[in-house]
């Protein structure tokens with residue numbers, strides 16, 4: 001039995017994929033009207049249209065109505081702490097964070113926020129390159145299941161793998177979290193470059209130097225280099241920086257084009273860029289692309305100024 005907390009695009013896609021194999025899945029949403037619509041229509045028209053719910057998927061608005069077994073926390077990073085505060089019934093379940101980002105107010109990662117709110121809880125992270133639409137459409141996807149406790153990680157890997165969702169395991173939670181958080185920041189930078197007409201070569205440079213920033217921060221925090229080279233780092237960076245399906249990329253592109261962007265759309269990299277900048281400054285790590293993204297989002301910099309700043313940095317070894 002599996003619970004999914006948060007009926008956004010990703011939580012709904014995971015719930016659909018896991019229930020298709022016959023595993024009973026309970027999908028919890030906070031809004032009573034949304035719950036009623038999903039129960040009546042057997043589809044999440046608001047967040048993941050046209051994807052019918054399998055029989056084994058049950059929708060509830062009652063947080064005390066969750067079965068035993070792992071609970072997948074699928075809310076945006078900046079809402080994770082509040083979701084845990086609002087869900088006291090979530091106590092003995094293994095908690096699997098499905099969000100990508102760093103908390104702006106504390107510079108904590110998903111697992112650190114969960115540990116603060118539920119000391120001693122069994123914690124894991126599900127991350128990596130996958131669009132909700134692809135998972136729900138049964139397209140093949142591969143993700144990282146990160147868990148410091150290898151025995152728990154093995155158990156969750158077995159329970160959460162589905163016919164189209166292949167999970168790889170790691171005990172390097174820090175590496176997986178930093179990769180997932182920072183790739184969104186780099187996707188905003190790439191979107192801005194493409195939106196401003198700077199071309200594919202500029203995007204390749206930003207992806208590569210962005211990867212160097214991801215590694216610099218992750219390794220300083222004790223992560224393993226191979227995690228960054230895996231699905232949760234290189235894999236997700238590639239997907240998010242190159243696809244129109246990515247909200248972070250599209251947000252960046254709108255900045256590059258000087259267009260408005262719907263503020264209701266989840267763009268994890270925006271708050272995370274500011275959180276990472278604060279953390280990098282404290283750790284004295286050089287993160288020029290992250291700095292540029294913060295400047296672009298705040299409106300302090302325009303894309304041509306950013307390119308001048310990045311291109312005029314002192315020449316150095318790669």
Ligand SMILES: NC(=O)C1=CN([C@@H]2O[C@H](COP(=O)(O)OP(=O)(O)OC[C@H]3O[C@@H](n4cnc5c(N)ncnc54)[C@H](OP(=O)(O)O)[C@@H]3O)[C@@H](O)[C@H]2O)C=CC1
Pocket residue numbers: 005006007008009010011030031034047074075076077079082083086098099100101130131132133265266268
């Ligand atoms: N979409 C995707 O393709 C992927 C997303 N992810 C990650 O998954 C996470 C969630 O993203 P996604 O599902 O796309 O987001 P969406 O914007 O589709 O949905 C967010 C969901 O979170 C709910 N929510 C917000 N605040 C709270 C709260 N305090 N308590 C409970 N629920 C809350 C919202 O509820 P309400 O509707 O009531 O506002 C909504 O259902 C992000 O970190 C994202 O990076 C990872 C891989 C793929």
Ligand SMILES: O=C(CO)COP(=O)(O)O
Pocket residue numbers: 100128129130131184187236239240245246247248249266267268
């Ligand atoms: O994390 C994702 C793909 O792995 C989804 O990316 P966006 O949040 O940018 O849409």
